[in-house]
Amino acid sequence: MFYWLLKWVLVGPLLKLVFRPRTEGAENVPLEGPAILASNHLSYADWLFMPLTLPRRVTFVAKAEYFTTPGLKGWFQKKFFSGAGQVPIDRSGADAAEGALTSAMKILGRGELFGIYPEGTRSHDGKLYRGRTGVARLALESKVPVIPVAVIGTDVVAPPGRKFGAVTRPLVRFGKPLDFSRYEGLENDRFILRSITDEIMYEIMRLGGQEYVDLYATQAKALDKEAKRADGTDGTDGTALKAS
Template identity: 70%
Template sequence: MSTKLFYSFLKWVAIGPLLRAVFRPSYEGTENIPRKGPAIMASNHLSYADWLFMPLGMKRMVRFVAKAEYFTGTGPKGFLQRIFFSGTGNVPIDRGGATAAEGALIAAKRVLAEGELFGIYPEGTRSHDGKLYRGRTGIARLALDTGAPVIPVAVIGTDVIAPPGKKFGKLVHPRVIYGKPLDFSRYEGMTNDRYILRAITDEIVYEILKLSGQEYVDMYATEAKKLADGKKPTKKSSGSAKTGPTKDVA
């Protein structure tokens, strides 16, 4: 069975109908999703359930990256992981040579070159407290290198369904809002300009912020989590709440 066929089976026959029946998610802005061609689906990240609900409202497959270990496991558990992660369109990151970030960028470019949708979380990790954090500039580099439009996406309520650090949550009706496409062709050829990369990243995060209504914190999510756990952050950041992303460079 091909990847797209298996993905369609899970989405429209097996898992998708069950998620819709139990959680009754709502979707807005589906007209903003291109019917064909590459696009970067840039979403906030509240819960591991985001990657289930975010693509559910669209007809096309959305591909994400996943650790290579999920594709090489042994035994019954490893077999099921390989089937599921391969069948749902996830792309393995090879950590043997390049760094995880470089591997993700290479995988993303390959997906977009094939004219498909690629899902990415600009914050780089899940928010531990429901706030929106500073974006990593890899998404800006990806947009400039590929020329693909960026679709800002807001996922709302998944942190209640599957709270970070907890096994069970509450039954709520999640919302997913797809924003209008963002075109950064005006910055063509400026991939090596870190100020441009920061400006693009901030613009994407700001559009997500407008859709989600979250509180914004001018700090990377990984550093904020360290502070919450009582650890010393590795990078300087005020961590103050803002109304939107700043324009400084990291």
């Protein structure tokens, strides 16, 4: 209930009024049943605009700290992230990636939509980077379709390292569902996982028109920061959840 209050009564109408986000291919997202929405990640605003274009709730995983901070601030923080469709990573696993997978499986098991950023972190320069194979493993273990998503223009609204940039009309483009049932039972084969992930990233690239770099975003950011330090300048480093 709080989610719908937040989306339609508070944040949603304001975002729609100011930014007027556009949508293409929303008919590719099922009106019911589970699916994985695998998106590029240009800005921290992506998780606001992408779900806003759909009539269904899209759930993401977030750091557990967002839900465990004590005091009044922590209470509001927990309500905001919960209401905006985010759930804490299940830390019963060995690490964060395993915890994210466990949480995602629970969400899909309830027949819901699960959103994931295969790059694992925001792009610092607008390019599309190599995907982490967690999305492939999730697709095989859950046996649900993967819908590639390209969010365009959010890096203008909220550029890396800044809270706000400029007003523009973001575009959210949904591709046709990808079925990987032909690989059933091969979720532990790293070559299959890489092949599936690359196919998903190719579709995201095709939808969004980004330049693709066959390098993990975290590596690219580190190299960029190194180069900027050598030039006497500082780089910016966005953080996001990683599934690998």
